[in-house]
Amino acid sequence: MRAKKFEDIDDLVLGLNKLAEEGRIEGFCVRDESGRPVVLRRLEGTIFPKRYVMSAAPLVARWSTSRLPLVAFLLPCETAAFVELVKLKQAMLDNLTVVSLVCEGLAGRDGEERVACKVCRRRIAQSTDIHIAFGDGVVVAAATEKGEELLDALGGQDLEWEPPTAGTQAYEAFIAEKRSKMQGWEGLRSLFAECILCHNCMRVCPVCACAHCYFESQKAQGSGAVWEARIKSDAAEFAREVLWFHLGRAFHMSFMCVGCGLCGDACPAEVDVFGFFAVASDAARKRFAYEAGRDVDEPLPLSVFERDELDDVG
Amino acid sequence: MRIVGFLCRWCAYAAADTAGLMRKAQEAGFVPQLVPCSGAVDGLSVLRALIDGADGVLVAGCHLGSCHYLEGNFRARRRMALIKTLLDTFGLNPEHLKVAWISAGEGERFANVLNEFAKKLQKEQKNEGKEV
Numbered sequence: 209m210r211a212k213k214f215e216d217i218d219d220l221v222l223g224l225n226k227l228a229e230e231g232r233i234e235g236f237c238v239r240d241e242s243g244r245p246v247v248l249r250r251l252e253g254t255i256f257p258k259r260y261v262m263s264a265a266p267l268v269a270r271w272s273t274s275r276l277p278l279v280a281f282l283l284p285c286e287t288a289a290f291v292e293l294v295k296l297k298q299a300m301l302d303n304l305t306v307v308s309l310v311c312e313g314l315a316g317r318d319g320e321e322r323v324a325c326k327v328c329r330r331r332i333a334q335s336t337d338i339h340i341a342f343g344d345g346v347v348v349a350a351a352t353e354k355g356e357e358l359l360d361a362l363g364g365q366d367l368e369w370e371p372p373t374a375g376t377q378a379y380e381a382f383i384a385e386k387r388s389k390m391q392g393w394e395g396l397r398s399l400f401a402e403c404i405l406c407h408n409c410m411r412v413c414p415v416c417a418c419a420h421c422y423f424e425s426q427k428a429q430g431s432g433a434v435w436e437a438r439i440k441s442d443a444a445e446f447a448r449e450v451l452w453f454h455l456g457r458a459f460h461m462s463f464m465c466v467g468c469g470l471c472g473d474a475c476p477a478e479v480d481v482f483g484f485f486a487v488a489s490d491a492a493r494k495r496f497a498y499e500a501g502r503d504v505d506e507p508l509p510l511s512v513f514e515r516d517e518l519d520d521v522g
Numbered sequence: 523m524r525i526v527g528f529l530c531r532w533c534a535y536a537a538a539d540t541a542g543l544m545r546k547a548q549e550a551g552f553v554p555q556l557v558p559c560s561g562a563v564d565g566l567s568v569l570r571a572l573i574d575g576a577d578g579v580l581v582a583g584c585h586l587g588s589c590h591y592l593e594g595n596f597r598a599r600r601r602m603a604l605i606k607t608l609l610d611t612f613g614l615n616p617e618h619l620k621v622a623w624i625s626a627g628e629g630e631r632f633a634n635v636l637n638e639f640a641k642k643l644q645k646e647q648k649n650e651g652k653e654v
Contacts, residue, residue, distance in 0.1 A: 396612060509600065513600050
């Protein structure tokens with residue numbers, strides 16, 4: 209993989225800002241102090257977040273439809289989420305260049321390393337234009353033609369670079385441990401016992417991106433089943449609504465889960481939503497041999513079919 | 523025994539009719555639900571039925587390749603495969619969901635599929651979705 213090395217991040221920032229002045233780049237997706245994504249005309253401030261509080265993929269997806277030449281600095285999980293949004297036709301790759309971090313794991317809201325980052329198996333993005341690795345200097349490597357174009361316009365010292373390979377042992381152990389804890393109706397009920405059905409996990413999810421969500425529709429909520437149950441304090445009815453929401457969401461988008469773990473972080477009741485989704489997505493991934501964020505041209509498993517497959521179903 | 527059936531309008535529902543016309547004995551606790559196509563059955567409906575305590579869910583459509591909308595049942599098959607995978611992963615018995623392809627004329631087969639499904643469910647562990 210063709211790459212360039214910069215002694216300092218400032219050299220790279222300088223080069224990119226020069227391109228912005230020339231009008232070749234219209235904007236950059238970076239972070240503000242609190243770690244939230246913003247799109248700026250000039251590259252300044254924090255490029256990658258110190259604390260992972262919010263995914264940049266939905267914001268970049270919205271900007272990408274403007275077809276302005278943008279450069280988005282994304283974490284590997286955000287890159288994967290963005291690729292999924294492209295497949296869902298909610299984002300465009302036309303003029304966008306994705307620069308993806310070779311990630312070492314980030315801190316959460318509380319400043320400690322996140323559980324999702326500890327067991328992450330996507331430290332290197334599989335479908336991106338440019339990889340960026342920090343360490344001894346800054347290495348910028350082009351993975352696509354679009355990436356090479358941008359790379360050619362920058363200074364720096366040429367070198368060959370290959371992305372490192374990441375282990376998945378921690379992930380496999382995590383899945384096996386979590387899965388054993390959520391078995392049967394009883395296991396699921398105790399897992400979601402604290403859930404207050406606030407839908408935070410759904411809103412924060414970068415790939416749960418339907419413009420009109422069924423669970424927020426009149427049909428699911430306005431019929432009053434949920435609210436009636438709340439008013440009557442019918443715990444059993446409420447527990448079933450909770451199970452339906454989480455299992456239903458697992459059905460709708462578990463195969464697209466990128467394992468960012470934001471759902472777990474966003475939960476005010478500290479339900480292990482991330483563990484639940486990691487287990488569900490692992491199963492769905494294996495069933496359909498589908499990997500979220502692997503390739504833009506790989507179709508979503510529920511959007512296509514083969515004539516001869518899945519003979520065990522029916 | 524409560525079995526919820528999502529029956530496709532063009533084949534399986536007509537097959538249920540045919541079974542009735544042929545005076546075939548059918549499971550008494552069967553609740554048929556007319557859907558336009560098996561491909562229109564969202565997993566949410568299946569999950570809702572199981573969570574609300576149905577002992578079994580039967581999703582039935584046209585034979586593969588003879589869907590009225592050409593490809594609806596192929597899509598249904600993928601969806602139901604995902605549901606079964608999820609049920610299996612979380613230790614909920616995937617046998618509570620049955621997928622069958624039955625054409626409009628196969629009344630006898632419809633009754634057989636339904637009765638066999640009911641018999642099988644009696645041997646399986648009861649669905650405890652509703653028992654909190």
